[in-house]
Amino acid sequence: MMVGEMRAMIIKRMERMINRVSTENVEAGDICAVCGISDIKIGETIADKSIGKALPIIKVEEPTxxxxxxxxxxxxxxxxxxxxxxxxxxxxxxxxxxxxxxxxxxxxxxxxxxxxxxxxxxxxxxxxxxxxxxxxxxxxxxxxxISKRVDDKLLEPFEIATVEVPEDHMGPVVELLGKRRGQMLDMQGLGLEGTVLLKYIIPTRGVLGLRNAILTASRGTAILNTVFDSYGPWSGNINTRDQGSLVAFDDGMTTSYALHSAQERGQMFVSPGMEVYKGQIVGIHQRPGDLSLNVCKKKAATNVRSNKEQTVVLDAPLSYSLDDCIEYIQEDELVEVTPLSIRMCKNPKLVKRR
Structure with missing residues (x-):
């Protein structure tokens, strides 16, 4: 039998197995589809009221x-x-x-x-x-x-965080976890050229934005894993970001001339020739607090003295993914999500209130 004929025969057999056939009885192990019940949910039991007995509903851990x-x-x-x-x-x-x-x-x-x-x-x-x-x-x-209040006590979710980090960078990582209200549970060496395994219990609030911060503190060498543990007493205020944002002052197209002076204020998210709008976050301020910049300013033609003055050197802009943007934004900021672009901006409703 030729390979093509064998393949065709196998496909026909699979089609006969996959096709739906009406039946009145199904047994354990059978795959069936039930039609006509629109509001049924996963984990519920379909049975006769007179003789049926509902199975326990699947319990899923609550959102945090x-x-x-x-x-x-x-x-x-x-x-x-x-x-x-x-x-x-x-x-x-x-x-x-x-x-x-x-x-x-x-x-x-x-x-x-x-x-x-x-x-x-x-x-x-x-x-x-x-x-x-x-x-x-x-x-x-x-x-x-998502916090809870039990017996007049405010509770918040805690997670178990495990960090694999080289011993040379352990100090900054331990300091970072301490600032985010983390408590060390265990520390042991892995025997891999000075690699240390740190185990912490830390509030979920402290985990927000922690991954990028640990990568920066360890120069990209640390590995972070977290898993939900339980709810515990509120840990107090946690500062997850010390720097502000660079915000576009007006609508327009970014220019090399404007970005050359803007990059002295911090790290940029945009490059020349990108269209931006007023209120869009275009970079990270090197100091606390936000700063509005005109990243669309053009150099006047009368100010050109020589070709040497027209040449500017720009730093490579930061490339933030969706996860990075969500970790970065604060209370008064939003992430704009479209099929082709991901941008960050200030929340206009909160800006108007101020």
Missing amino acids: VKMSFSINTSPFVGREGKYVTSRNLRDRLYRELERNLAMRIEDGETADTFVVNGRGTLHITILIESMRREGYEFMVGPPKV
Whole structure:
């Protein structure tokens, strides 16, 4: 028998096995589809009321982090996305509940805002990435922990963090974890050229933005892993970012002339020839507090003295991924998510209040 004939025969057999056939009885191990019940959820039991006995519902651990989703309100709205209205956003988020047991969706303060509760930032980030690939365009707020109040005591989630770091960089990592209210549980050597394994219990608030901070402190050599542990007493204030943001002063196209002077204030996110809008975050300020910059300023032609003066050297801009942007933003900042771009901006509602 030729290879092609054998392949065709196997495909026909698989098609017969995959095709749906009506049946009145199914047994353990069978794969079946039940139609006609629209509001059934994963873990529920379908049975006869007279003789049926419901099985225990699957218990899923409660969410620990929440983020706000809202429609895109930037000047670039509708340029790249296919679904941009609050109705599109609402339908997609509530449709996610049909297959995502650990996620919760709540209506926000306004009609175009929704609160998504998940098991950590990674859980919610996966949803954000899936939506942008499907053509959705929206804005996301900073992650916040979900606290509880039991017997008049405020509790917050804690996680177990394990860090593998070379002994040469252990000092800055230990100092960083201490600033974020982490408590050391164990420290041992791994026997791999001076590598140390650190085990901490740390509030989830302290974990937000910790990955990039540890990579910076260890010069990219540390490995961080975290897992939810339990709820514990509130740990007090935690400062997760010491630097402010560089914010675009006006709409326009960035120029080399403007960025050359702007990079003296900090690290930039944008390069020459990129279109920006007022309120967009274009860099990290080297000092605390935000600073507005005109990154679209053009050099007057009358000021040109020689070709040497026209040549400027720019530093390579920082390239932040979706995870990096979510870890970076603070209370008054948002991440603009579109199918082709990821930007950060100041929250216009909070800016107006100030």
